[in-house]
Amino acid sequence: MQAMTSIGMRSAVSGARVMRLAGCALTVGALLLGGGAVQAQSDYPTRAVRVVVPTTPGVVPDALTRLITQRLAEIWSVPVVVENRPGASGVVAASFVAKSEPDGYTILFGDSTLWGINPHVYGKLSYDPLKDFAPVIGAAHLPMYLTVNASSPLRTVQDLIDYAKKHPGKIAYATPGAGSSGNMAGELFRSMAGVELLHVPYKGSEGVKALIGNDVQLAIYGQVAIVPQVKAGNLRILAGTMAERSSTLPDVPTVAESGLPGYDISSTFGAMVPASTPREVIAKINAGIVKALADPEISAKFKNFGTPPIPDATPERFGATMRSEYAKFGKLARDTGMKLQ
The missing domain is CATH 3.40.190.150 (Bordetella uptake gene, domain 1)
Structure with a gap:
């Protein structure tokens, strides 16, 4: 009975050692893996x-x-x-x-x-x-810009507001798409000016072509889409949408200074x-x-x-x-x- 107890004790001790060694191995493995992850982060990027x-x-x-x-x-x-x-x-x-x-x-x-x-x-x-x-x-x-066809009688933001109030729903404006920032700029303008505008979403810069062809009366796009057409004599910018004038187009007034104080988008x-x-x-x-x-x-x-x-x-x-x-x-x-x- 005593012999059996000694054998059992030795087995228990051996088992405990195995468990401790296994635990150490897992800890070392985790440290190595963790170190690998840290190394991968510090080496970033290592592939495409x-x-x-x-x-x-x-x-x-x-x-x-x-x-x-x-x-x-x-x-x-x-x-x-x-x-x-x-x-x-x-x-x-x-x-x-x-x-x-x-x-x-x-x-x-x-x-x-x-x-x-x-x-x-x-x-x-x-x-x-x-x-x-x-x-x-x-x-x-x-920044975005309110732009009209070069032949348009509208030359200022106030002209646009006055015309839109006299002819509700007759101003259609183009943007790069429904839910775009240009669309938001148009809705903010409509709300602040108290006018009715019709939004016509286009794919990308197709709305600029629509403005040149007089399919719409207004377009709200960024500088890269409209400036080449302004230089070509096809379009005219009424105002920029930001609170301050753009450093790249300093002669273009803002909507805020052109009749809608507080307009900024x-x-x-x-x-x-x-x-x-x-x-x-x-x-x-x-x-x-x-x-x-x-x-x-x-x-x-x-x-x-x-x-x-x-x-x-x-x-x-x-x-x-x-x-x-x-x-x-x-x-x-x-x-x-x-x-x-």
Whole structure:
């Protein structure tokens, strides 16, 4: 009986040792794996990076994205591939990236439509911009301009307001799409001026062609879409939508100074990643984009687009901008009753 007890004790001791050794092995393994994850983050990027854009090729967000990604590929020494996923005012692209692996290898570039407008104009949205994404950088502001055909009798914002009041519903305005920032700018104008306007959404810059052909009486687009046509003598700019005049078009008055005090609306162009992306990786992406924007050639091209790079562009600052625009566009959507299916 005593022998049996000794054997049992030795077995128990041996079992305890095995368990301790196994526990040590698991701890070491976890440390090694954890170290590997940290190493992977510090080495980022080690392979191709996919950048998703919610528009068709050639429009402003796509063009700005490609300027950045071309430089990023040089900075990071890895391929940076732009993937266009247009549809539903950016919902298609945003939903795709929100569900992507949070490792920094899928980045979403876009404008305020994604985080400021869509959540308030769509009844159901497959992503929450403030919960499903982590901000990386607000790269530039995208001012818009109220523009008419060069042959139009409307020469000022006040002319536009007066005509619209005398002829309700006779002013049709073109934008890059329903729920776009241009659409929001038109609805804000309609609300503040107390006039009736008809919104005609177009695909991309097709609305500019419609204005040239007099199919509509007004268009609200960014500088890159309209300035070439202004220089060609086809269009005339009435006013800019931001609170202050653009540094790239300093002679163009604002809507606020032209008859609607307090009018101020623009869009922000920026980048986001899935919410759980490690902070170290986000910091590296931000640093790469900041370095790209500091390149004199790229900075000059941004200014030619009418979108000078934003200084001190940190993830924290962009996060604050996203929250501010979420609230601002949300109020505007509620005040105007704007809804999309």
